[in-house]
Amino acid sequence: MEQTVQTEELRPPVTHIGVIGWARHNLFNGVFNSILTIVTLFFLWKVVPPIFRWAFIDSAWTTTGQACRKAAGACWSVIFMNYRFILFGFYPYEQQWRPFLAMMILFSLLFYSRDRTHWKKPLAYAWIIGLFTMGLLMKGGILGLPSVESTQWGGLPLTLLLAVFGLTAAYPLGVILALGRRSKMSGVRVLSIVYIELIRGVPLISLLFMSAIIFPLFLPEGVTFNKILRAQAAIILFTAAYIAEVVRGGLQAMSRGQYEAAESIGLNYYLTMRLVILPQALKIVIPPTVSILISAFKDTSLVVIIALFELLKTTQSVLSNPEWMGFSREAYVFVAILYFLGCFSMSNYSRKLERELSRRD
Amino acid sequence: MRGFKDSAAPEKVPFWLDPKKRAILFQCITFCMVGLLAYYLISNTLINLKKQNIATGFSFLHKESSFEIGESLIPYSAANTYARALLVGTLNTIKVAFIGVVITIILGTFIGVARLSTNWLLSKLAAIYIEVMQDIPILLQLFFWYAIFYETLPSPQQALNPGAGIYMSNRGVAFTIPEGHPAHKYMLLAFLVGCVIVYVMRRWARKRQEKTGQFFPTFRVGIAIIFSLPFVTWLAFGTPMKMDAPKFIGFNFQGGLMVSPEFIALLMGLVLYTAAFVAEVVRAGIQSVSKGQREAAMAIGLRPTLVLNLVILPQALRVIVPPLTSQMLNLTKNSSLAVAIGYPDFVSVANTTINQTGQSIEGVALIMAVYLFFSLSTSAFMNWYNKRVALVER
Numbered sequence: 001m002e003q004t005v006q007t008e009e010l011r012p013p014v015t016h017i018g019v020i021g022w023a024r025h026n027l028f029n030g031v032f033n034s035i036l037t038i039v040t041l042f043f044l045w046k047v048v049p050p051i052f053r054w055a056f057i058d059s060a061w062t063t064t065g066q067a068c069r070k071a072a073g074a075c076w077s078v079i080f081m082n083y084r085f086i087l088f089g090f091y092p093y094e095q096q097w098r099p100f101l102a103m104m105i106l107f108s109l110l111f112y113s114r115d116r117t118h119w120k121k122p123l124a125y126a127w128i129i130g131l132f133t134m135g136l137l138m139k140g141g142i143l144g145l146p147s148v149e150s151t152q153w154g155g156l157p158l159t160l161l162l163a164v165f166g167l168t169a170a171y172p173l174g175v176i177l178a179l180g181r182r183s184k185m186s187g188v189r190v191l192s193i194v195y196i197e198l199i200r201g202v203p204l205i206s207l208l209f210m211s212a213i214i215f216p217l218f219l220p221e222g223v224t225f226n227k228i229l230r231a232q233a234a235i236i237l238f239t240a241a242y243i244a245e246v247v248r249g250g251l252q253a254m255s256r257g258q259y260e261a262a263e264s265i266g267l268n269y270y271l272t273m274r275l276v277i278l279p280q281a282l283k284i285v286i287p288p289t290v291s292i293l294i295s296a297f298k299d300t301s302l303v304v305i306i307a308l309f310e311l312l313k314t315t316q317s318v319l320s321n322p323e324w325m326g327f328s329r330e331a332y333v334f335v336a337i338l339y340f341l342g343c344f345s346m347s348n349y350s351r352k353l354e355r356e357l358s359r360r361d
Numbered sequence: 362m363r364g365f366k367d368s369a370a371p372e373k374v375p376f377w378l379d380p381k382k383r384a385i386l387f388q389c390i391t392f393c394m395v396g397l398l399a400y401y402l403i404s405n406t407l408i409n410l411k412k413q414n415i416a417t418g419f420s421f422l423h424k425e426s427s428f429e430i431g432e433s434l435i436p437y438s439a440a441n442t443y444a445r446a447l448l449v450g451t452l453n454t455i456k457v458a459f460i461g462v463v464i465t466i467i468l469g470t471f472i473g474v475a476r477l478s479t480n481w482l483l484s485k486l487a488a489i490y491i492e493v494m495q496d497i498p499i500l501l502q503l504f505f506w507y508a509i510f511y512e513t514l515p516s517p518q519q520a521l522n523p524g525a526g527i528y529m530s531n532r533g534v535a536f537t538i539p540e541g542h543p544a545h546k547y548m549l550l551a552f553l554v555g556c557v558i559v560y561v562m563r564r565w566a567r568k569r570q571e572k573t574g575q576f577f578p579t580f581r582v583g584i585a586i587i588f589s590l591p592f593v594t595w596l597a598f599g600t601p602m603k604m605d606a607p608k609f610i611g612f613n614f615q616g617g618l619m620v621s622p623e624f625i626a627l628l629m630g631l632v633l634y635t636a637a638f639v640a641e642v643v644r645a646g647i648q649s650v651s652k653g654q655r656e657a658a659m660a661i662g663l664r665p666t667l668v669l670n671l672v673i674l675p676q677a678l679r680v681i682v683p684p685l686t687s688q689m690l691n692l693t694k695n696s697s698l699a700v701a702i703g704y705p706d707f708v709s710v711a712n713t714t715i716n717q718t719g720q721s722i723e724g725v726a727l728i729m730a731v732y733l734f735f736s737l738s739t740s741a742f743m744n745w746y747n748k749r750v751a752l753v754e755r
Contacts, residue, residue, distance in 0.1 A: 029479065040483055040486065197737075203694040206729050347495070
């Protein structure tokens with residue numbers, strides 16, 4: 001008769017599984033690594049608790065500036081007592097729900113666009129309508145909304161506005177420049193190359209200076225644009241050159257077969273680009289385009305140098321108030337967290353998209 | 362059959378359907394439009410300049426600048442010309458960019474290697490560093506470091522003294538340096554001579570190895586030569602040991618090497634920010650060399666250092682150097698943000714010049730020209746390098 005022997009299932013030794021096994025494998029696999037781990041742990045032990053203490057235990061949250069000076073830790077009151085000004089700048093206090101609503105529209109549009117199955121025509125219309133509504137909300141002047149001059153715009157809405165409108169307007173320009181650079185017509189190609197390399201060779205700040213002080217000279221007398229529009233123009237011109245380089249990468253990745261196939265069915269240049277090349281090329285370059293959006297978002301902070309009241313400038317003007325002088329660390333940490341949240345979610349999304357796109361191929 | 366001959370000949374194409382002629386026409390239109398736009402802008406500008414009585418041309422460069430500059434590598438006073446002021450600014454830009462590039466490459470390489478470490482803790486810390494630093498605008502970081510400097514450090518009277526001969530205050534950091542001595546000039550000369558000798562020796566060693574197969578330890582001998590020559594010079598001058606220590610006189614430190622808070626804040630901001638990008642570049646470069654390369658190199662019996670020098674690095678560097686150069690260029694361009702925290706770099710000096718003379722067009726043109734010069738010379742170097750290391754395939 002056959003007998004089945006019930007063997008006892010041996011568990012792996014305790015040093016190879018669980019927390020101990022994991023630590024042995026990842027932290028203490030060798031003398032050098034063990035030393036490294038201990039040094040790192042020591043460093044963390046020295047650094048993290050004091051920072052934690054400063055930020056959370058000894059800190060003041062909703063006090064006046066005077067009371068803050070007595071606290072040993074961070075003074076987050078500088079944020080809590082001034083957050084409306086930091087976020088919205090000189091926008092009239094009672095009307096600040098408008099920029100808030102505009103930002104909410106932007107965030108919900110962005111959130112809805114995350115899913116690639118939503119990328120259809122209606123979404124494009126939604127974006128156009130959304131951007132238009134946002135502009136209208138900010139400016140006012142109709143539907144019983146009091147008009148708010150753009151000189152009063154400031155804070156986070158201005159930062160977002162400069163970045164989003166900047167990229168939206170720069171994108172078509174960048175695509176045209178990229179096509180120009182790949183063109184067979186040498187004149188057009190040279191013009192595009194000169195433009196792209198010129199812009200990429202200079203820092204954004206020189207363009208912003210140009211927009212602030214030279215741009216008024218370019219226009220005939222009596223015609224003036226306000227400072228925000230001029231800075232926006234500089235950001236658009238700057239971003240377009242970078243987009244052009246990204247799109248060029250996508251165009252170069254297209255195989256010649258695509259061009260030849262389009263030609264063989266008798267499409268002209270315009271139709272070849274619109275129907276065959278650009279839809280594929282632009283799809284390839286979505287992840288690097290998101291990185292450009294991230295840089296554009298970060299770069300808008302530079303308009304502080306030409307004295308526009310964006311997020312960083314409103315923060316600085318709170319800090320120049322004698323009551324809150326000396327709490328720069330807390331204020332800048334707050335602004336840094338805002339920027340980090342924005343950029344991190346975008347870069348995370350771009351990585352996710354990259355994985356999805358590469359998996360499909 | 363002959364009857365068909367005429368109809369088979371190509372039809373005469375009207376010029377608007379001929380691609381070549383159409384291209385010429387299209388380009389003419391483009392140039393005309395660009396030209397018209399330029400003409401429109403320039404004529405407007407000229408009219409405006411005339412109305413506002415703003416001078417044109419670069420003659421202001423030879424006028425007296427009448428403003429002081431906080432720090433300078435060359436002698437400068439308010440009595441000097443604008444041209445010299447701008448030169449001071451350029452040198453300051455080059456100074457911060459050069460020091461920044463060197464430190465960034467070292468720090469970035471460390472972080473990039475740490476990111477790839479098998480040590481989980483270290484790798485995650487490096488990842489957090491990279492992500493956080495990349496996601497905070499550089500200008501904000503500059504403001505932050507500058508604020509830390511002038512808000513948390515004490516006044517010069519109560520300067521911190523973290524190590525022998527170093528004093529930290531909100532006026533800057535003062536270091537003790539060796540006192541000026543003629544020996545230093547010759548030590549520098551000896552160092553340069555050492556570099557030349559090593560370069561010649563390397564070429565000789567490579568030629569000899571190709572001819573005879575004999576190996577020469579270039580690296581070790583080279584290090585020895587480069588360091589021993591200045592040392593011998595120092596001994597020959599009777600080992601000058603006198604130090605120049607900073608002393609607190611009046612309201613600030615005198616003597617020693619004083620580094621301004623603006624410079625340190627700028628340097629820290631630029632280095633910490635760019636190092637995050639460099640780390641990513643280095644990581645990508647190392648990962649681009651496949652494992653098989655190392656295994657193959659070890660299989661033919663190369664020693665670990667040779668595996669690194671002859672197999673891994675040449676391949677990794679081919680991937681690393683182009684994006685690394687563009688990061689270095691970014692650092693240089695970002696150094697223009699110095700104007701926001703008051704370090705007298707080129708943009709800052711040019712900005713003052715614009716405010717004093719009112720000649721904004723020339724000023725901005727100068728800023729653009731200087732940065733264009735940096736970036737064009739860098740891309741020229743890149744083209745040369747790419748040609749040199751281009752993959753030679755069968």
